[in-house]
Amino acid sequence: MEKKRKSHSVARYNKWGYIFLIPFAATYVVFQLIPLITTIYNSFFENYRSGLTIIGPNYVGLENYKTLLGNGELFSYFKNTMIMWVLGFVPQIIVSLLLGAWFSDPSLRLKCQRFFKTVIYLPNLIMASAFAMLFFTLFADGGPINSILVSLGILDEPYQFMIHVGSVRGLVAFMNFIMWFGNTTILLLAGMLGIDTSLYEAAQVDGATATQIFYRITLPLLRPILLYVLITSLIGGLQMFDVPQVLTNATGDPMRTSMTMIMYLNKHLYSKNYGMGGALSVILFIITAILSLIVFKTTASPEKKEA
Amino acid sequence: MEKDNRKKGVNVGLRRAVAYLVLILITLLCLIWFYVLLINSTRSNSELIMGFTPFPSKYLVTNWVNVMHGSLPIVSGMINSAIVAMCNAVLCTYFSTMTAYAVHSYDFKGKKPIAAFILAVMMIPTQVTTLGFLQLIGKIGLEDKLLALILPSIAAPITYFYMKQYMESNLPSSLIEAARIDGSGEFKTFNTICIPLMKPAIAVQAIFTFVSSWNNYFTPALVIHDDAKKTLPILIAQLRGADFLKFDMGQVYVTIAFSIFPVIIVYLFLSKYIVGGVTAGGVKG
Numbered sequence: 306m307e308k309k310r311k312s313h314s315v316a317r318y319n320k321w322g323y324i325f326l327i328p329f330a331a332t333y334v335v336f337q338l339i340p341l342i343t344t345i346y347n348s349f350f351e352n353y354r355s356g357l358t359i360i361g362p363n364y365v366g367l368e369n370y371k372t373l374l375g376n377g378e379l380f381s382y383f384k385n386t387m388i389m390w391v392l393g394f395v396p397q398i399i400v401s402l403l404l405g406a407w408f409s410d411p412s413l414r415l416k417c418q419r420f421f422k423t424v425i426y427l428p429n430l431i432m433a434s435a436f437a438m439l440f441f442t443l444f445a446d447g448g449p450i451n452s453i454l455v456s457l458g459i460l461d462e463p464y465q466f467m468i469h470v471g472s473v474r475g476l477v478a479f480m481n482f483i484m485w486f487g488n489t490t491i492l493l494l495a496g497m498l499g500i501d502t503s504l505y506e507a508a509q510v511d512g513a514t515a516t517q518i519f520y521r522i523t524l525p526l527l528r529p530i531l532l533y534v535l536i537t538s539l540i541g542g543l544q545m546f547d548v549p550q551v552l553t554n555a556t557g558d559p560m561r562t563s564m565t566m567i568m569y570l571n572k573h574l575y576s577k578n579y580g581m582g583g584a585l586s587v588i589l590f591i592i593t594a595i596l597s598l599i600v601f602k603t604t605a606s607p608e609k610k611e612a
Numbered sequence: 613m614e615k616d617n618r619k620k621g622v623n624v625g626l627r628r629a630v631a632y633l634v635l636i637l638i639t640l641l642c643l644i645w646f647y648v649l650l651i652n653s654t655r656s657n658s659e660l661i662m663g664f665t666p667f668p669s670k671y672l673v674t675n676w677v678n679v680m681h682g683s684l685p686i687v688s689g690m691i692n693s694a695i696v697a698m699c700n701a702v703l704c705t706y707f708s709t710m711t712a713y714a715v716h717s718y719d720f721k722g723k724k725p726i727a728a729f730i731l732a733v734m735m736i737p738t739q740v741t742t743l744g745f746l747q748l749i750g751k752i753g754l755e756d757k758l759l760a761l762i763l764p765s766i767a768a769p770i771t772y773f774y775m776k777q778y779m780e781s782n783l784p785s786s787l788i789e790a791a792r793i794d795g796s797g798e799f800k801t802f803n804t805i806c807i808p809l810m811k812p813a814i815a816v817q818a819i820f821t822f823v824s825s826w827n828n829y830f831t832p833a834l835v836i837h838d839d840a841k842k843t844l845p846i847l848i849a850q851l852r853g854a855d856f857l858k859f860d861m862g863q864v865y866v867t868i869a870f871s872i873f874p875v876i877i878v879y880l881f882l883s884k885y886i887v888g889g890v891t892a893g894g895v896k897g
Contacts, residue, residue: 322715
């Protein structure tokens with residue numbers, strides 16, 4: 306009844322809905338929708354620069370996609386991206402679950418929670434490129450980390466972090482971990498605080514230990530949010546760019562083992578290879594779209610909780 | 613009975629001690645990098661080559677003066693970054709609120725599909741449309757212009773989504789109707805009733821937009837070519853590409869410090885709002 310009356314009295318003003326939508330719609334169409342369409346369009350053309358001459362654009366059908374998927378380069382960059390994402394995500398989710406469980410545990414009554422939350426979220430706001438540059442200088446052959454490790458007697462001579470596959474990937478993953486675990490903790494904590502406390506009390510009365518409560522009550526009830534965190538993090542992980550780009554000076558060295566998919570895209574865009582760049586964009590778009598669809602299918606509930 | 617109680621008490625005490633210990637370790641893990649950065653930016657190149665010490669030296673100002681006279685236009689980079697980030701924060705929050713207001717308070721034909729569309733495109737990464745974007749700005753004369761980094765922020769689906777959610781619980785339609793009865797025009801109602809009521813949400817999103825624009829590297833690096841228009845992240849990447857050993861390390865640290873610490877200082881003042889706004893959703897890493 307209430308709602309009906311409202312919509313009736315509002316009817317006269319409804320054209321203002323369109324007017325207020327104009328800035329968004331115009332900007333969206335010009336700067337995102339048209340670019341998306343022309344990107345897709347470009348992916349069907351051969352169009353690149355060879356020296357000073359421009360080759361194309363010539364229509365080649367799906368040739369760019371065939372080249373991309375056929376030569377194995379894309380697959381190896383996909384693998385790099387995923388390895389670095391997993392290396393960063395696993396410790397991230399473990400630490401976040403642990404911290405979230407502690408922050409939300411009423412029997413622990415942790416003090417200074419505001420302080421700790423502020424600190425763990427801080428790295429998320431740091432300029433990723435500057436953070437990568439900082440790590441590059443700190444972990445350089447003659448940098449402070451090596452100087453500390455050598456003077457403590459842990460290493461005999463400086464370890465060359467930048468020429469080993471494991472250490473470069475490890476550093477990228479570690480930086481992603483540092484930058485994102487605070488964000489994940491706060492998301493999971495919000496989910497944990499939303500769990501009905503009477504469930505915990507009942508379990509405690511029945512004599513359950515903190516570990517049992519965590520595995521039998523917290524984790525199962527947290528599943529939708531965990532899934533949301535997993536997939537949004539995966540989408541973000543596929544976009545991994547700033548950190549490896551600056552850390553390795555856009556080379557993805559050693560031997561392109563830390564080259565990510567967006568770094569590859571950036572390379573094509575930079576050299577104005579629009580055909581391959583377009584095809585790569587479309588592939589990334591499709592992967593992201595599928596992942597997003599899963600997010601929307603599975604996370605209707607946590608979003609409702611927030612509102 | 614008593615024994616049992618005591619055992620439980622010790623148990624909680626022990627768990628609390630472990631929790632504090634881990635939290636302190638994690639705090640150190642988060643902050644140590646910035647501490648080293650702070651210390652090293654106060655030391656001269658020769659001191660830095662000698663190895664790390666945990667105490668500050670007295671070359672901060674010298675390093676900064678050297679950076680200002682160096683080859684990288686750091687000062688103009690900061691100004692450009694600040695201009696772009698501020699414009700983005702203002703445009704993005706104002707127009708996202710307007711978009712949310714349109715969907716929230718009016719019933720027009722096609723409203724549901726429009727709202728669903730905005731929600732559906734929320735997750736599309738900017739990287740996948742960058743190719744078309746670069747071609748477009750080349751055609752309309754925005755290439756190498758800061759405006760190309762500012763204008764697109766008017767359409768920000770994630771900010772819109774946050775604003776709309778906030779409106780649902782904080783913008784009573786009775787207020788809007790009261791304003792109408794008093795003869796206020798729709799546009800005036802939006803500016804004088806809706807915007808003030810949305811202030812907390814606008815503040816949170818303004819901070820987020822400012823920070824993500826300040827840190828943004830991918831698109832600006834492809835759009836801006838002129839040294840005088842470059843933003844800080846581009847210059848940082850250039851610093852990485854510069855012949856590293858020739859560089860004065862004190863300058864390198866100061867440059868990084870001046871890109872990072874403004875955000876940290878702002879964050880420390882506003883952390884209450886920022887941490888509260890995190891749960892709003894969006895893409896992470």
